[in-house]
Each structure stands twice: as C-alpha cells, then as structure tokens.
Amino acid sequence: MTTELSLVPWPAELETGGTPFVLDDSTVLVPDPGAEPTRLAEQLAAHLRSTTGLPLPVTPGATPQANAAVRLALITDESLGREGYELTVTAEEVVIRAAAPAGLFYGAQTLRQLVPAGDRAVPGVRVRDVPRFGWRGMMLDIARHFFGTADIERFIDLVALYKINVVHLHLSDDQGWRLEIDGWPELARVGGRGQVGGGPGGYLSKAAYREIVAYAAQRYVTIVPEIDLPGHTNAALVAYPELSASEQPPEPYTGTRVGFSSLRVDSPQTAKFVRAVLTEVAELTPGPYVHIGGDEALSTPPDDYVRFMRDTVPVVASSGKQAVGWQEIVRAGLGPDALVQYWNTRQPEQAAEAARAGARLIMSPAAHVYLDMKYHDDWHLGQDWAGCVDVHDAYGWDPGTLVDGVDDTVVDGVEAALWTETITTMADIEVMTFPRLPAVAEVAWTPQARRDWDHFRARLAGHVRLWQALSVAFYRSEQVDWER
Secondary structure, three states, X not given: OOOOOOOOOOOOEEEXXXXXXXOOOOOEEEEOOOHHHHHHHHHHHHHHHHHHOOOOOEOOOOOOOOOOEEEEXXXXXXXXXXXXXXXXXXXXXXXXXXXXXXXXXXXXXXXHHHOOOOOOEEEEEEEEEOOOOOEEEEEEEOOOOOOXXXXXXXXXXXXXXXXXXEEXXXXXXXXXXXXXXOOOOHHHHOOOOOOOOOOOOOOEOHHXXXXXXXHHHOOOOEEEEEEEXXXXXXXXXXXXXXXXXXXOOOOOOOOOOOOOOOOOOOOHXXXXXXXXXXXXXXXXXXXXXXXXXXXXXXXXXXXXXXXXXXXXXXXXXXXOOEEEEEHHHHHHOOHHHEEEEEOOOOOHHHHHHHHHOOOOEEEOOHHHXXXXXXXXXXXXXXXXXXXXXXXXXXXXXXXXXXXXXXXOOOXXXXXXXXXXXXXXXXXXXXXXXXXXXXXXXXXXXXXXXXXXXXXXXXXXXXXXXXXXXXXXXXXXXXXXXXXX
C-alpha cells in the first residue's frame, strides 16, 4: 500500500499515479442539474475556497473551458449503493460520480482530504469506494455536561469529514435532562439545571433540536436521540417525583456514580410519561431510530426491567421508529424487535445471545471505541475503567471477529462513544476525539483486508495540517510519527 496519500478512511479501491489536476482561478464546480447536487457543490466549494483562496464558482449544468472543471454527477450504478462513489482525477478534470447524493457527499470528503491546506494540486487518482458497514456512528453525551447547538454542529462537521453517518445524542441521565418536552415541561426547566460538578446545565429547545437535526441531514448524518430508561433517570425524578418508587423528590445529582436511580415501572403515571416522551422525541426526529438506553439499571428489579423493556419497545415501534438499546436489553428477550448496542467487553456473551436471538448489533466495545477513556495513565481527562485507549487500541480490532458468534452478517455497524463526566469544553471533546475517531471511522468503512496499522498511522500523520486549518484540538499520540 502507498502512504503518499493521507486518506482516512482508506478506500475500497484506489489507483494512483496519474497526472494531477491543478485548481486555479479558472476552475469551476459543475454539478448535475438539481437542488441537491448543486447544494453539495456549494458546500464543497466553500471548503475548497477556505483552503485554496480560489473563487471556485458553482455553475450547474455549465460547459466550462478545458482543464477547468470539478464535476459532481449522479449515475445509474446499483453496485455503488446509496453511499458509494467514484472519484477520478486527471489533468483535465476532477469527477465525483455516485448513484445517490450521499455518495457525492462522501466523494467530496475524499476530495477535501486530497487538497490539504495551502495546496492546489489534486493528485491523479481513481477511487471506487463503498462502506463496509451502513452504521458508522459517534455518540456524544450532553447529559453529564451540557453542550449547546454551536458545539454539536461543529462536532457533526468534524466527524462527517471521516464519513461518520450517525451522531447519537445521549439526552438524559442522572445529572441532567437536555431536551424540551411540551407535555412535561419540568423535565427541561428543572431536570436540565444540573451537571457533573455543579454549574448551570442547560437544555435544547425543540427549535434548537430541529436545527441540529436539519444541520446533520445536510451532511448525511442521522441524529439518533437517546432517552435512557429505566435507570439513569435521577434528573427526571427531580422534575417529576411521582415517577419514582418513593414518590419523594430526590436531590439533584452532580456526581458520576451510576445504577442508583430507577423509574417506578409498575405505575400508570410512568407508562404515561414513557409514551408521551418517546412519542414526542420520535415526532421531532425524522431519522428511523430512537434509543431507549437500558444500561446499568441496577436499581430496577430484574423482573420489572424485563417487563418495562417489553412494554417500551412497542411504544417506539408505534411511533414508526426502530428501538435501539444498550446490550443489557438482551435480558428482555426482544429478539429482532430492538437493535442491540454492544459496549461492555466484560460481558461478550450478551452480544452472542443477541445474535442467536435474531437481533442486529452495533459494535461499541468500550476497550476500543469509548473515547472518554484516557490515552494513558497520566492523561488529564477521561476515565480508565475499560483501560487506556490509544490510537492503536481504537484501530486494532475487527467488528466481525471480536465476539465469538458475532460476524458481519449480524453487525449493522460501529459506533464510538464520548461520555462527558470529565469533559467540560469543546476543546476537551476535540482532543479526546482526535486522533482516535479517524481510527474508528476506518474500522467502520474500510474492508478488513484493506486495513493495515502501519499504513494507517502513516496516513493519519498527514491530517495535522487539516486539523490545524480547522483549529481542531488534538492529541499527539506517541504511536504516530507526526513529524514525517
């Protein structure tokens, strides 16, 4: 494999060695007619203008002069699927072809990486690329510490560059409730006040949430909202104490302990709450998924937990959505009715059990993709209960072989996670995400046979210029030769 091109994720097929295309003052972007190709061309042009300083006008359907076009074309090719693309760079033109607009977007991200800050020459290549997995996710916890619209949208921009197509927002936990719900206004007004360590907390209005969902959709990112149930609910119980077993208001919680809170699962009021909240969240979310949590419900009696999950998954289904839950939901015997997210590498048998029951899986093994884990023992941010996770840990695993009984036929995809017990600023988010998220992105996108650690870390080093141009805070892992 050549290391001359710093592409991440590495494409499924790549030929190099052609004559470069040089962007200059005469270069125009020419999308196929239509609103979406034109929007994508404008989006790409804005990125390229910022790195090259060139005008790069967008002229839909134009016939530009020779040697001056970057084209975006929709073609008929079922083998590319919805997200695949072809990128061809010759001395005469750059052409991105795809069977659907999402593919044009991913081809544009590859092109962006081929033109790092300050360069105008695009290397001569031919790329034909399709993803290994359809779900390539990144979870951001805004419940332990609250992050608002601007931070979430920047986060979406940064992860979409690496072909991440799902951003899973953890919207509720013991420390705070982060989404406005019309019928239950105290959830946000009261439950949204706290966060780990104290501080003002905050929440997303429905308008802000809609803005984030629309912003993500323009980058082919699906927002998956998570309302964690029946545990991790102290903030909800502070707002509505009648939902708790004691019916007494608990104290707001600003620590990091887990497993102590639970809904009163046999109460009609709780059933009303669950239905109302999940229905409203589903109505706010155009994507096909609603995440119902289900993890670490240590204070919910086991029989009550099973009954609760069996009652809750149909509520999600009645709203036209697919329920997603952390791996503990396997205990409820839901089979294919819920998508199972495997996280606890100390209990791999739950993932295998889910597969045997006909469930689909999202692979989020904490020892590899929990990006809130410390880089090393002395790192100042994060936790270490799943071990330290450096770049090689994030890269050096295969979703299709990690757990006996779980292979590609039952895996929908891969998702990294960033919990925010110790994360308080956008710079903290970025330095914990980069450079590990690109490693996870390649696990999710690139065929296993095309992945190689030494090749990857050599390519990753080339992303410093890109991150610096985007003012991204990142960690200079000793596992990567950043000065090459």
